[in-house]
Amino acid sequence: MANTTRVKHGGRQKGTPNRLTKELRTVLKDVIYNELENIEDRLDQLEAKQRIELMIKLMPYVFPKLHSSSHTINEPMDTDWGLRLEIDS
Numbered sequence: 001m002a003n004t005t006r007v008k009h010g011g012r013q014k015g016t017p018n019r020l021t022k023e024l025r026t027v028l029k030d031v032i033y034n035e036l037e038n039i040e041d042r043l044d045q046l047e048a049k050q051r052i053e054l055m056i057k058l059m060p061y062v063f064p065k066l067h068s069s070s071h072t073i074n075e076p077m078d079t080d081w082g083l084r085l086e087i088d089s
Helices: 021-038 041-047 050-062
Strands: none
Touching: 021 041
């Protein structure tokens, strides 16, 4: 008989992580941590072009992306942090 009440019976509680996913994340974190300890040696083994390409690929994970913005003179400027600036030139 189908459950038409939409009441959940059994199974994982909402928000409980999947056991396999949790174990996989733990293993991957350990592998990445070990690789980070050896990253300088591994980078030294690469050719200059490969090293630069790899660094470019890794940069978005270290530095935030910047957004371009434009502003015209004598118009109020809204900032991301909720302030409104009046710029007179």
